[in-house]
Amino acid sequence: MNFRHSSRLVPRGSRCASTTSSSTYPFPVHAHPTPHQIFHLSAGATQQQIKSRYYELVRIHHPDSPHGRNLSPSVRHCRFQSITAAYDTLRGKCTSTNGPVDIYRAELDRRRRARAAYEASRTQSYPRGPEWSASADDRWKDRIILFVGILALGAGLGPALVWPGYSASYQAHVSAAKNLAQARREAREYGEERRKEIRRRVQEYNDLKNSSERSSDGEEGT
Numbered sequence: 001m002n003f004r005h006s007s008r009l010v011p012r013g014s015r016c017a018s019t020t021s022s023s024t025y026p027f028p029v030h031a032h033p034t035p036h037q038i039f040h041l042s043a044g045a046t047q048q049q050i051k052s053r054y055y056e057l058v059r060i061h062h063p064d065s066p067h068g069r070n071l072s073p074s075v076r077h078c079r080f081q082s083i084t085a086a087y088d089t090l091r092g093k094c095t096s097t098n099g100p101v102d103i104y105r106a107e108l109d110r111r112r113r114a115r116a117a118y119e120a121s122r123t124q125s126y127p128r129g130p131e132w133s134a135s136a137d138d139r140w141k142d143r144i145i146l147f148v149g150i151l152a153l154g155a156g157l158g159p160a161l162v163w164p165g166y167s168a169s170y171q172a173h174v175s176a177a178k179n180l181a182q183a184r185r186e187a188r189e190y191g192e193e194r195r196k197e198i199r200r201r202v203q204e205y206n207d208l209k210n211s212s213e214r215s216s217d218g219e220e221g222t
């Protein structure tokens with residue numbers, strides 16, 4: 001099959017590089033090939049032919065295949081994505097059948113389908129139970145719970161909001177007790193110093209008196 005070379009310029013790094021592989025179904029060398037060009041099939045190919053050709057292309061162009069050892073990993077991955085997107089298009093899973101393959105859009109579509117299948121499997125495995133709605137008989141229970149919560153909140157904040165004077169008076173009482181204890185301690189220290197001073201003066205007076213008596217007795221003896 002002959003392929004026409006596209007005249008559009010493709011940015012560097014976005015085109016899947018070609019190879020000189022001698023495989024039976026080489027990857028098209030031009031940019032943006034159509035799905036039929038990638039599969040080397042005519043527009044009238046059957047689904048069985050498309051499926052069989054897909055298996056051949058996967059065997060040849062898979063990133064782990066030995067046929068692509070001379071290519072970089074990014075090129076092999078890009079080619080395999082293009083083949084997968086073209087297969088989805090030819091199988092009717094995508095809307096476009098003749099236009100160029102957009103591997104990024106095809107990958108997004110594949111992920112959306114996988115996500116939808118996963119959500120569907122979860123819904124089947126874990127069916128939702130009946131939704132609960134409060135009836136008139138249950139509303140009074142909600143009111144009781146709300147009332148009890150308000151009472152608990154008031155009991156916790158009541159002492160600080162209702163009796164602020166009590167807290168202030170208690171703080172004043174504590175401060176006065178500390179001041180009284182300090183005053184008593186200072187008074188005991190002052191009294192102890194006064195008693196020591198008195199003892200010292202009495203001792204000095206007695207020593208002076210004794211010395212004067214001894215001196216007078218000595219004079220009388222002479």
